[in-house]
Amino acid sequence: MSNIIEIKDLSFAYHGRNVLEDIDLSIEAGSFLGLVGPNGSGKSTLIKCLLGLVTPERGEVRLFGERLSRFHKWEDIGFVSQKANSFNSGFPATVFEVVSMGLYGKVGLFRFLTKKHKEKVREAIRQVEMEAFMHENIGQLSGGQQQRVFIARALVSEPKLLILDEPTVGVDAKSVKRFYTMLKDLNRNKGITLVLVTHDIGAMTEYVTDVACLNKHLHFHGDTKEYEEQEDDMMSRMYGHDVQIITHNHEHHDDHAHDGGHSS
Amino acid sequence: MISVFFQYDFLKYALYTGLMVGFLAPFLGVFLVVRRLSLIADALSHITLSGIAFSLLLGRYYGFFAGLNPIYMGAAFSVGGALMIERLRTVYVYYKELAIPIILSAGIGIGVVFISLANGFNNDLFNYLFGSVVAVTKSDFHLIIGITIVVTLLLVLFYKELFFLSFDEDQAVISGIPRRFLHVLFIIMVALVIAASMRVVGILLVSSLMTLPVAAAMRLARGFKQMFVYAVVFGELSVIVGLISAFHLDLAPGGTIVIINVIILLVVVLLTRKRV
Numbered sequence: 057m058s059n060i061i062e063i064k065d066l067s068f069a070y071h072g073r074n075v076l077e078d079i080d081l082s083i084e085a086g087s088f089l090g091l092v093g094p095n096g097s098g099k100s101t102l103i104k105c106l107l108g109l110v111t112p113e114r115g116e117v118r119l120f121g122e123r124l125s126r127f128h129k130w131e132d133i134g135f136v137s138q139k140a141n142s143f144n145s146g147f148p149a150t151v152f153e154v155v156s157m158g159l160y161g162k163v164g165l166f167r168f169l170t171k172k173h174k175e176k177v178r179e180a181i182r183q184v185e186m187e188a189f190m191h192e193n194i195g196q197l198s199g200g201q202q203q204r205v206f207i208a209r210a211l212v213s214e215p216k217l218l219i220l221d222e223p224t225v226g227v228d229a230k231s232v233k234r235f236y237t238m239l240k241d242l243n244r245n246k247g248i249t250l251v252l253v254t255h256d257i258g259a260m261t262e263y264v265t266d267v268a269c270l271n272k273h274l275h276f277h278g279d280t281k282e283y284e285e286q287e288d289d290m291m292s293r294m295y296g297h298d299v300q301i302i303t304h305n306h307e308h309h310d311d312h313a314h315d316g317g318h319s320s
Numbered sequence: 321m322i323s324v325f326f327q328y329d330f331l332k333y334a335l336y337t338g339l340m341v342g343f344l345a346p347f348l349g350v351f352l353v354v355r356r357l358s359l360i361a362d363a364l365s366h367i368t369l370s371g372i373a374f375s376l377l378l379g380r381y382y383g384f385f386a387g388l389n390p391i392y393m394g395a396a397f398s399v400g401g402a403l404m405i406e407r408l409r410t411v412y413v414y415y416k417e418l419a420i421p422i423i424l425s426a427g428i429g430i431g432v433v434f435i436s437l438a439n440g441f442n443n444d445l446f447n448y449l450f451g452s453v454v455a456v457t458k459s460d461f462h463l464i465i466g467i468t469i470v471v472t473l474l475l476v477l478f479y480k481e482l483f484f485l486s487f488d489e490d491q492a493v494i495s496g497i498p499r500r501f502l503h504v505l506f507i508i509m510v511a512l513v514i515a516a517s518m519r520v521v522g523i524l525l526v527s528s529l530m531t532l533p534v535a536a537a538m539r540l541a542r543g544f545k546q547m548f549v550y551a552v553v554f555g556e557l558s559v560i561v562g563l564i565s566a567f568h569l570d571l572a573p574g575g576t577i578v579i580i581n582v583i584i585l586l587v588v589v590l591l592t593r594k595r596v
Binding site (some may be wrong): 107108109129130131133135136147149150152153154156157158160161162163165166168169191192193209213270 | 354477478480481483484486487490492493494495496497504538542543544545546547554558566
């Protein structure tokens with residue numbers, strides 16, 4: 057099978073600190089990859105590099121065989137970001153309006169949504185079982201419901217690749233299970249290639265086909281079976297790295313303590 | 321009550337201008353408010369003031385400028401200020417709102433210097449500060465018609481892109497929406513609408529027509545499209561009621577319109593208190 061994503065020798069630094077080093081990663085069409093790693097391991101940064109939202113210091117990214125700088129078929133890629141920081145929940149938009157946005161890139165400038173487009177929007181909403189909330193404001197829904205709306209928005213343009221960055225943050229455990237089952241269905245039955253970024257390693261292994269472990273370096277990439285065989289070894293390697301980073305960085309530590317004080 | 325507005329030309333112009341601005345300012349204002357940029361209207365109105373002061377100053381020395389409607393120079397300054405705000409927002413990435421007070425104080429500072437050079441305040445300037453809808457000239461009227469048509473067309477054409485950018489900028493960029501172009505286009509539209517609204521409510525009150533009807537609409541609207549409907553209805557209502565009561569009670573029209581807006585907002589907030 058062909059590779060939908062190819063990353064070669066990629067490094068990225070933020071304020072002089074290396075966040076990603078020498079990443080080589082290929083993702084095959086039809087796979088469901090769980091990209092895992094502790095908080096601050098560079099997972100979201102890697103996704104941002106993939107999507108061209110930031111430019112890496114070194115290395116190359118190819119999407120569907122095309123170099124990132126030449127890639128234009130963005131409607132083939134659906135992206136669902138960490139909900140918490142990507143939208144303002146008081147925003148007055150209905151579920152229908154939010155899902156419609158998924159077609160805007162495809163429809164293009166100076167054109168309006170046709171009846172056919174609107175039917176597609178309704179279909180995507182049905183796919184995530186949110187049709188009862190079609191004309192509700194997005195801010196009035198629960199975290200899990202909002203996340204399903206964002207999946208619908210990503211699905212409406214019929215992407216070949218769907219990238220999800222920590223989609224289950226703030227979603228209750230029961231909804232998470234249902235959510236993962238829906239993703240598995242999209243992958244197995246609709247043939248959509250999925251990349252799921254998460255720090256929650258335990259929950260997703262029964263749904264994904266492949267696992268990649270990231271903490272600045274790519275520590276592991278293989279199928280789920282291989283992963284389960286080497287799991288213990290990997291955890292100590294990955295989290296060993298993580299401890300080092302935190303003890304290096306006292307400022308960060310203080311920040312967190314401060315935050316905790318506020319919220320309590 | 322309203323029939324008197326059709327008996328005199330100057331009142332007719334006042335009413336029509338008011339209606340156009342009552343439509344345009346809240347229409348554009350919806351995007352300003354949801355993008356948390358409502359204060360930009362204030363910054364740009366103050367830079368418009370320096371443009372008008374500059375035009376009045378030049379008019380003292382050069383015949384050409386004495387004949388030119390100061391609103392043009394005001395609009396030009398406003399567009400320049402808008403572009404500078406966009407520029408500053410990329411300089412202070414983490415404190416984007418800093419661009420607003422910088423341009424706002426620059427606008428007042430420059431304006432005051434020009435005013436003093438032109439030997440102080442005169443009646444003209446006072447009209448620009450607080451609005452003088454009954455003094456709307458034919459040339460103002462034509463300019464405002466032009467701005468209304470151009471801005472409405474642009475907003476309809478770029479509605480979906482502006483909506484997406486306001487809701488979720490990262491996603492919008494990923495799906496190929498030209499962010500820089502739309503930011504610049506949008507802020508130029510804001511500058512033009514401010515120049516148009518200035519005649520009705522005055523520089524000091526311009527931002528009220530762009531934000532107060534939208535603030536009220538936000539409490540009631542289900543969905544983004546409804547926001548426009550409510551905002552424009554409230555905007556027009558405030559202009560019509562404001563103009564009529566100002567005329568009959570002999571009040572300043574600009575201030576009266578703003579007070580009506582505040583009353584509408586208070587009523588809406590009270591009625592929707594139980595909702596989240």
